[in-house]
Amino acid sequence: MEVFMEAAAYLESQHIPVEAVGEPSPDPLQEDVFPEEDLFSPHQTDSMDLPDTPVLRTPVEMLDRRLMVLRTILDSERIYLNELETLLMPMKALKATAGTSQPVLSSQQVQTVFYQVPELRDLHRDFYTGLRDRLGHLEPQAHPETDNGPRPGLGLEQGEEKEQGQSGYQLMVGDLFLKIVSQLGVYRGFIDNYESAVEIMRRCTQTDQRFRILAESMMSHNGSDRTKTKYTFEALLYKPLDRITKTTLVLHDLLKHTPQQHSDHPMLQEVLRLSRGFLSGVNEGSQCKREVTLSRGMRRQLIRDGFVVDVCEGGRNLRHLFLYTDLLLCTKLKGGAQGKQPQYRFCWYLPMAGLKLHWGPEMELTTDTHHRIHATRAKMYLLRHELRQTMKCLAARTIERSRWKKMEQLELMILTHSPLLPLELHSPSGKSHTLVMSSLYELEEWREAIHKLTGDNREMVPPDLLTLTSSCVKLRMTQQPPFHSILPGEEQSLCGTLSVAVHSASGLQQPASVYVCVEVDGFEFYESHAQTHSSVSSLSPHWDQEFSFQVDGAQNLRVLCVLQTEEGESCEDRVLCKTSIQLDPGLLQKRWRRQTLSLGQVEVTMSLKYCPHPLDPPCLTPAQQQSIFCIPIGAVAQQEGVLVPHVVRCCVEEVERRGLEEVGIYRLSAATSDITNLKTAFNTSLREAVSRLRCVDVNAVSGILKLYFRELPEPLIPTELFQSFTKALDIPDLSSRSVTMLSLLQSCPSVNQNTFLFLLHHLKRVSDRQHVNKMPLMNLATVFGPSLLRPTVAVLGQCSPTVDISQEVEVQVQVVYFYLQCDNLPEAQTCISHDTETTEEDETTNI
Known part of the structure; x- marks a missing residue:
């Protein structure tokens, strides 16, 4: 809060309105989309975050401000040219030493370090000369009371104001800006070469004292009073990168103060379009574009950014997260709607040093939230279907803007309230935050990137939060949330x-x-x-x-x-x-x-x-998932x-993972409540059931498996085979008995047969640990026999062999025990083969 108050005081001193804080936040489901004024639309041209300017009502006032902007551009160009000249000063000396026995840099290295810098200087020198000459004709007469003279258009008589306005309309500069923007390709080469130049410069600074002395004390004229400013070589090398963004910024400001009826207006519109196109084409992810110079010689670099959901006090908010080399910054993006500048507002930050990460269990949403999300998805589907029908009609595109906006609002609601995968962040200072994402892949990318920067020895320079947050507009790589509203091909x-x-x-x-x-x-x-x-x-x-x-x-x-x-x-x-x-x-x-x-x-x-x-x-x-018990x-x-139901496979594999050495596994019972909860989970959500299996007592896992077989409406081994098994057990010759028993097993339906085989192999692995779990084959047969094999139920009016209860149990146990003793049981097939149709299409993809 103290940080916010300091920031608010600064903004108020600059006459910038500040939002009030401390008001109760609305219900997160009621605020399921951003207010209209805060929407950021992918269909609008992004604009840079410029300082607020007064509303200008008359063309003369606009021309007055336009002239001020042009003079500011001229001053900025003069300083930039001085910086480029200073950067180029050591180039001749370095080239000369390259041919000596003790070169500072080789000829190739000199060419790399100064690549395209002379061309940039010549480009801006021509632009500066042209702009200076045209503005020279409009210079006002010196005011007797001030050094700078009167501000044009302010404090002038009506006739002088009219004359000034006519001069402003006659001043044409669009062609100068068009010429320099059309040659921005020179910057493309500089950007691509920048990292190599910096690497050579840093390496040479460390190894050569002569170059270090030169690189740390370069002086440049920084104004009309001929005062000098001290730069480092690296700081000067960064100037062209910063200039790319400033070019777009000043063009935006210049166009804003050029009346639409001015002859320059259409040309400046085209220039701004070209500049923005070039800027968007520059790799925002390149390290040179993302580095920010800090004190003590450090460089803060933006590693990654993107939109995530921040969970705070039970509420969910879509936030833009910025990961720097030394801190994690969470911001709220405001503006971006038509006529508004996008701005970032600080939310919180965490230092990287000692930051702990935890991938928590999947969150659960309330039933009401689930219903609202599904209702929103249905609305999105219908809206997209309507948009598809009208997209073919060119005339309808302007009419459908409101539908696009509604589509974005619905997507924002989904993006905010549907993610369930939490990434918990814990700082050594005691501060904690929880981010929620819908994709495990995205969560892991964030976790990997953050984990690489969490070393305890990493130095953290306290950030100027106001400056850092305001710079997000320029540094961001991700412009908007991951909308799918723009239809893919x-x-x-x-x-x-x-x-x-x-x-x-x-x-x-x-x-x-x-x-x-x-x-x-x-x-x-x-x-x-x-x-x-x-x-x-x-x-x-x-x-x-x-x-x-x-x-x-x-x-x-x-x-x-x-x-x-x-x-x-x-x-x-x-x-x-x-x-x-x-x-x-x-x-x-x-x-x-x-x-x-x-x-x-x-x-x-x-x-x-x-x-x-x-x-x-x-x-x-x-x-709703269909029930699986009693089906x-x-x-x-x-x-x-599949050929073996998931409930059987999941329970078997969980028992084998942590229950093979549990004494009395499959014999001792678990709490009835645990088994009931597992049954409900399997009947409603397999994912939830698998998650619960890992946390409950292993005896509950074995209990739910026994319950599944016990509650089958038809036993795993069909009832009509009961008498056949009874007769097979009476065959005296062991070899003949084995052939008959295996033949009976093969006569079972495919699912029943493979599930039975899968269970038998599992029980044999359990018995292999009988010296620990006290569960020999006979015990296991006794537990499972009555559930897997049952005689035909006698029906009134039908004749069926009578079997007493003791004989029935004996047959059930002996059949299972016989199979458990077999050494030649075939392996179970758990899934329908997917290979039968791919004999000529098999391939290996290495990614």
Whole structure:
């Protein structure tokens, strides 16, 4: 608050209005979009953050101010030329020493350090001379009472004012600005060479005392009074970079004070357009553009910026985050609507030194928020459909501006309230902030960038927050939130169903429990991310898990491999590696296409399939997952597109991850409430259920697995085979009995057979640790037999063999026990094969 008050006092001293603070913030859902005056539209030309200027009502007043702007430009050009001349002063001496036995710089290095500087000097010298000559004809007579003379147009008689106005209309400078802007390509070469020049200069400063003395004390004339200013060589080398932005700024100001009826107005409009085009084409991410000189010889550099959601006191706000080499700055972007300058307002900052990061568990939204988000998605879908219909009509484009604006408002609501992945920031000073993002890929990019800068020994210069925040307009690389309102090229994006099957991974350095996250971009009308269940600790994990995305405007697929670890009682995940691939509609087909993606140290094998088709509108309410308990196992497997239901695989792999040495696993019961909660989770959200599996008691995991088989309406081994199994157990010859038993197993439906095999192999691995968990094969058969095999229920009026309860249990246990003792059981297939259609299309993609 003290920082804000200091900033407010400064702004008031400059006659700049300051917003009041301390008012209660509105409900975050009521303020689901920015107010109209704060919207920043991608359809408007971005403007620089200039100081406020008085409203000028008459053309004469505008011409008066225009003349002042031109004289200011002239003074600035004179100073800039002096700086360029000072920068070039040592060039001849350095060239001369290059041919001696003790050169300061080689000829090639001299050429690199001063690359394009002479051309820049000549360019601006011509411009300065032309502007000076034209302004010389309008110089006022010296005022007897002041040194500077009267300000033109102020305090003049009516006739003098009219004459001044006519002279202002006759003054043409647009051609001078057009000439210099048309030659801005000279700056392009300077920018591309800048980093190499700075590297040579810094290296030579450290190794050569002669150059160091020269580079640290360069003097330049800085005004009409011939006073000199001391510069470093590096500071002078940075001047042309700063000049690029200033050119656009002064053009904006000059055009603003040029009446529309002035002959220069259309030409200056074109000049400003060209200047902005060049400025936007300059790589805003280049390090030279982002460095800010600080005290003590440090350089603060902008590493990354972007829009994130800041969670504060339960509210959510979309903020523009700037990551510098020594601090993290959070700001609010204001303005940018028509007729308003974009401005940044300071929110908070954290030093990089000692900053701790924590990727927290996925947040939960209230039911009301879920419904509002889905309703907003449905509105966006309908609005975009209407815009698509009218985009073909040129005359309708101006009419549809209000719809574009409404589309942006709806997207802002989605961007603000739908993200669920928190990144917690904890400073050694005790300050903490939570950022929430919708993409794990984006979160990991931020985490990586921040983590590299969090060394305890990193020096942090206390920032001038007012100056730093106001400079964000010039330094920013990201101009606006990640809108999709501007329609992507239909031929370059996907619209329809994208199916992704994640098969396996290889390349892990040591056995680990990992899972794969898949994200797809485009309009957020539907779910755009999914993740596999966590694998058992392995060097070569397998998932064979399939996902289906409804996509609109999708262009990129992001894949992340995440390591699941435990620290005490808390689970802490870590992204091992990631990659992003472009989705090419021309390569994707309606048949499965197998790919191996290189994510760095890990390779992930997956298959992709794309079916283009018109999409149905998203539901107004959140889509509810179909229940899986008390549902025939074949229906569940078909719904999930697998041969072994996810509930079975997830529970088995969680038990193998942390329950193989648990005494009495599958025999001891867990709390009924834990099992009930897990059942509810599996019936509503697989992702939530998998997340809960990791945190509950492992006996609850084994309990929910037993409950799933027990509540199947039809047992895993069909009831009509019960009598056949009973007879097979009575076969005296072991070899014949084995053949019959395996034949009966093969007669089961594919899902039942593979699920049973999957469970049997798991139980055998549990029994391998019986010396610790006290669960031999017979115990396991006793636990699972009654759930997996049941006799046919007698129906009134039908004849069926009578089986007493003791014989029934004995058959159930003996059948399972027999299979557990088999050494030649086939391996289970967990997923429908995606290879049958890709024999001629297999490929490996290294990214």
